[in-house]
Amino acid sequence: MLICIPEVLSKQQVAFFRAAMDRAAWEDGRATAGSQSSLVKNNLQLPQAGDVARELGEHVLEALAQSSMFVSAALPHKIFPPLFNRYGVGHDFGLHVDNAIRGIPGTPIRIRTDLSCTLFLSEADEYDGGELVIEDRVGQQEVKLPAGDLVLYPSTSLHLVKGVTRGERIASFFWMQSMIRDNVARALLFDLDQAIQSLTTRLGAGDPACVKMSGVYHNLIRTWAEA
Ligand SMILES: O=C(O)CCC(=O)C(=O)O
Ligand SMILES: [Fe+2]
Numbered sequence: 001m002l003i004c005i006p007e008v009l010s011k012q013q014v015a016f017f018r019a020a021m022d023r024a025a026w027e028d029g030r031a032t033a034g035s036q037s038s039l040v041k042n043n044l045q046l047p048q049a050g051d052v053a054r055e056l057g058e059h060v061l062e063a064l065a066q067s068s069m070f071v072s073a074a075l076p077h078k079i080f081p082p083l084f085n086r087y088g089v090g091h092d093f094g095l096h097v098d099n100a101i102r103g104i105p106g107t108p109i110r111i112r113t114d115l116s117c118t119l120f121l122s123e124a125d126e127y128d129g130g131e132l133v134i135e136d137r138v139g140q141q142e143v144k145l146p147a148g149d150l151v152l153y154p155s156t157s158l159h160l161v162k163g164v165t166r167g168e169r170i171a172s173f174f175w176m177q178s179m180i181r182d183n184v185a186r187a188l189l190f191d192l193d194q195a196i197q198s199l200t201t202r203l204g205a206g207d208p209a210c211v212k213m214s215g216v217y218h219n220l221i222r223t224w225a226e227a
Helices: 012-023 051-066 068-074 184-202 209-222
Strands: 003-005 077-078 083-087 092-096 099-102 110-112 115-120 128-129 131-134 139-143 148-156 159-161 164-167 169-178
Touching: 003 068, 012 051, 012 169, 051 068, 051 077, 051 083, 051 169, 068 077, 068 148, 068 184, 077 209, 131 148, 184 209
Parallel strands: none
Antiparallel strands: 003 148, 077 169, 083 169, 092 159, 099 110, 115 148, 115 169, 128 164, 131 139, 131 159
16 A cells, blocks of 8 residues: 655755755665666665764654654554665666665664655755656555655655756655555554544543554554564
8 A cells, every 4th residue: 555644844954855956976876775676776875874864764763753644554563774865967866675685784684675665855856857656556656745745655666857957856765664564454444443533532532442552553553563
């Protein structure tokens, strides 16, 4: 399931990111690509170990932790330090699947990529093309979101970024290992959490049925989670 999460970053935060990225040096995106994806990857990235990527990546992680919708949808266990990419005219990223396991450089930590994520940092009218096309069981879905919004999709999906034909598409992208490995189980928990929140708004957090449903939610996590 593909989930769009609005306003993870405010427009003011996006402007701060973009100013910092304008001043930075960029490198070939193939620096972090696996062997299959490097054949089709044609974009630029901020160097993974550079100060700008590290500082902005920290801000992304802080914003994610504050987004209750992101936490509910992803149930993150380990998040790869966010990377930043840029597609100018003629850049694209052909059909690929993300590497299943990613080591965090300089640490012994390895992440199983359950979920892939793009956080858009350009407004949709700043560029033509550049849609993220995600294949899942119901077919292809094209995603192009306002700056500050994020899309979350199963890392099992083949995906591509269409060629940019005008302007520049700038984004942050990263992967995470979820506490809930199974996509179906995670989607059920997300639906349940949303329903509980809506019932709680109408009936109050102390309503006995809401309390019981919250218990069911947490007990399902207790049953399924790897933490
Ligand atoms: O730029 C994007 O939205 C996705 C990038 C991507 O698929 C990747 O780096 O593996
Ligand atoms: Fe990818």
